Amino acid sequence: MKNNQINIPLPDESLRAKIQHKLDNKAKPVGSLGRLESMALQVGMIQNTLTPVLSKPVMLTVAADHGITAEGVSPCPVEITWQQVHNFLSGGGGIGLLSRVYGMELWVVDAGVNYRFAPHPRLIEAKVAMGSENFLHQPAMSQEQCMQAFNNGRDIVRRFAKEGSNVVGFGEMGIGNTTPASALMSIICNLPVDECVGPGAGLNSEGVRHKANVIKAAIERHGVSENIFENMARFGGYEIATIAGGMIEAAVNRMVILVDGFITTAAMLVAKEINPAVLNYAVFAHEGEEQGHRKMLRHMNASAVLQLGLRLGEGTGSAVAYGVLKGAVAVLSEMTSFEEAQVINTSHIRFN
Ligand SMILES: Cc1cc2ncn([C@H]3O[C@H](COP(=O)(O)O)[C@@H](O)[C@H]3O)c2cc1C
């Protein structure tokens, strides 16, 4: 597939001034709701309306295993991936809890976990393989497997869009997945590997150095392609490919995309390589502790909604930011104007 074949609708720029005017005429000093106002503007533009509504919010936590863990790049046992899938499905873990607290419907996607799950009403079966290959020695996925995972993500999100969801949060679970995320980041942001790695789930500094060396050796071995899908097949993972596809499809369907932590943000890096218009739909939920996360956001000129020192993933930051997003959307759609509130209009008073 060529990089730019997927068509994403562009915002109707003539609406921007109208939304801004509506925000400026709410009963408050101009701009005083800060970031809530810019988020409201973004959602208004995404939905092409002065009265946006968030409906049927879904959280997709996409899980997969990684052959590269054989190189000792994660401090944690790989069985945690499938164990956490069970945990999430029972309402546990960070995302089981926070999706419930903030009112998002959680779905767990098996994109490539090395475990055979019994069917479960909240588990979406999209397994391409029992985990990726060890990309130090061979490509993580074949080109076909990578496209399969990408298209699975598109299919899943298309289904939710058809059912009336207009906001989707992404999260992930996959022991070892900070390694492919760092590799893709280094390639896409054109940054040295050392600037893209961090402790992940808890490596010490020696472990981080080892992780960097593994990534450098893998990039040396396979080389970097001009084609983003080839790079994803060489160095990526099934959850990253599935999330990237899901993000692209969300934008195609004019859905708000909540982007979570380091790994999910790497999937957004991939998605914007496929079509940069996806960024119009992205709300970057938080800026986390992993150094690479901050740098990826800078690369995309994005500023995150929250700064909570998170370093978990799973979609936890997306769930919390969804709470903020709800407030932002309500400001545009529901907050009283000066006229409605019978308050003297101060929208002409501007300090810059
Ligand atoms: C109990 C536990 C729960 C998690 N939930 C998310 N992660 C996070 O840590 C993993 C990535 O870090 P690394 O690349 O260092 O393995 C991913 O599963 C990510 O979602 C977890 C990790 C653990 C151990």
Ligand SMILES: O=C(O)c1cccnc1
């Ligand atoms: O920032 C994240 O999302 C993150 C950091 C470390 C491990 N897993 C996820």
